[in-house]
Amino acid sequence: MNWVREHPAWTMFAAMIGLLLFLWGMAIPLSLAPAPIGPAAEQFAEGARITVMLTLVAGTAGIVIGVLAGLGKLSAFLPLRWFCNFYVWLFRGTPLLLQILFVWLVVPQLLPEAMEISDFACAAIALALNVGAYNTECVRAGILAVPHGQVEAARALGLSPFQGFMDIVLPQSMRVALPALANNLASLVKDSSLAYAISVVELTMVGYRIQAESYQPIPVFLTVAMIYLILTTAFTTLTAALESQLDVGRKR
Amino acid sequence: MSALKPIIITENVHKHFGAFHALKGVTATFYEGQVTAILGPSGSGKSTFLRTLNRLEPHDIGSIRVDGIELDDNLKRLDMIRREVGMVFQSFNLFSHLSILRNLTLAPMRVRKMGRKEAEEKAMALLERVGLKDQALKYPVQLSGGQQQRVAIARALAMDPKVLLFDEPTSALDPEMVNEVLAVMRELAHTGITMLVVTHEIGFAREVADRVIFFDHGAILEDAQPQAFFTNPEHDRARAFLSQVKHGF
Numbered sequence: 001m002n003w004v005r006e007h008p009a010w011t012m013f014a015a016m017i018g019l020l021l022f023l024w025g026m027a028i029p030l031s032l033a034p035a036p037i038g039p040a041a042e043q044f045a046e047g048a049r050i051t052v053m054l055t056l057v058a059g060t061a062g063i064v065i066g067v068l069a070g071l072g073k074l075s076a077f078l079p080l081r082w083f084c085n086f087y088v089w090l091f092r093g094t095p096l097l098l099q100i101l102f103v104w105l106v107v108p109q110l111l112p113e114a115m116e117i118s119d120f121a122c123a124a125i126a127l128a129l130n131v132g133a134y135n136t137e138c139v140r141a142g143i144l145a146v147p148h149g150q151v152e153a154a155r156a157l158g159l160s161p162f163q164g165f166m167d168i169v170l171p172q173s174m175r176v177a178l179p180a181l182a183n184n185l186a187s188l189v190k191d192s193s194l195a196y197a198i199s200v201v202e203l204t205m206v207g208y209r210i211q212a213e214s215y216q217p218i219p220v221f222l223t224v225a226m227i228y229l230i231l232t233t234a235f236t237t238l239t240a241a242l243e244s245q246l247d248v249g250r251k252r
Numbered sequence: 253m254s255a256l257k258p259i260i261i262t263e264n265v266h267k268h269f270g271a272f273h274a275l276k277g278v279t280a281t282f283y284e285g286q287v288t289a290i291l292g293p294s295g296s297g298k299s300t301f302l303r304t305l306n307r308l309e310p311h312d313i314g315s316i317r318v319d320g321i322e323l324d325d326n327l328k329r330l331d332m333i334r335r336e337v338g339m340v341f342q343s344f345n346l347f348s349h350l351s352i353l354r355n356l357t358l359a360p361m362r363v364r365k366m367g368r369k370e371a372e373e374k375a376m377a378l379l380e381r382v383g384l385k386d387q388a389l390k391y392p393v394q395l396s397g398g399q400q401q402r403v404a405i406a407r408a409l410a411m412d413p414k415v416l417l418f419d420e421p422t423s424a425l426d427p428e429m430v431n432e433v434l435a436v437m438r439e440l441a442h443t444g445i446t447m448l449v450v451t452h453e454i455g456f457a458r459e460v461a462d463r464v465i466f467f468d469h470g471a472i473l474e475d476a477q478p479q480a481f482f483t484n485p486e487h488d489r490a491r492a493f494l495s496q497v498k499h500g501f
Contacts, residue, residue: 150345155306156308175349
């Protein structure tokens, strides 16, 4: 962990390369394993890739939502504050599975008939809205932690409120919010498994299918669990390195 | 005196914080190149007044004109004024996530649209002037209080302001660091920049200022030459203040 802290840029690079190699190369060692794992190696790899895609798409959108709604909660404009509070209350107070089913069943009805929305997109939307609600609180806390003097200094130098926010407040608030946001991302890797309910063939769904065909749940689910662990390890290494990178101004 | 050009004109400036009447009609004119020391007991409104001059505290009543521009809710005019008016804070307020160099180049690059190379050359020249050229790549937390405040002065100067506001620049410093900051300010005072300095440093005010303003209960009680003010203040309140402050040394 010391090495990670001292070389954050290299660690991020290595974690990303490692993740890509794992996603596109794992089928090769897995195919050497005995049945039921070996013959299904390519399916495991494809499931893992879908899981990571879901995580990255929903995670990125969730950060954007979290920043916007976190700002909205601090806005002086009361209706906006109400709206953001309502959003967080709604998505933290209902089950994620229900949210996924809701998006899957309701959104297609709202769209014009010519427009099709994939199961993957439905799952990504629901996951993004869900993790966004949790991110909102982290971002809000991060923004509140930035000393007011920093904003005053930015304004006194002639930076606009937007420039002050982008250059000063946002980076400093991220430094505070990042550990909590990283936590949410680690949860998201696993929460994405609920997409199996709307027939997205992600990693958990792959495992479920293969054990149903082979009647051997133990090796199949152990393999699935191992892949999840490698994925979450890659993500937490990445976010830990990012944390060190952002922490640079606080080092003595 | 006739050649003096006014740069800040305030007329009947009032400011309330809730029920507290912090400024009770402050009228004053500050001239280009003048160094004004603003003294007064805590809570007298001296810092609040300074902070209305770049609208960190918007005033409720009255008018403030800086370099001919009216200070009000118009953001465009406000931005123009803030480019011309630099500020140095009691608690430095250096951007903690940016290197010293980036602290100095950020505003010129963003606000004045200066290129990176030019901004960095200028920043290095300013850091050399405040004696901190070697610290350019460090972060604020790695510097002492006195060094941080010198960087803060350099950061304000990087915008080429016409006016520099100092809000108790040495009050948060350990005693042995006060002098290094005062030395930089003294050097600045001789360059012809307009300075308004809220301070408790009587020695500095006496030696460097062209003019002393004494605040009490949200208003200007005395406005005088330093020599006259320090040897023979007109009001008892000012006399009491001076004897207390001197007592502290």
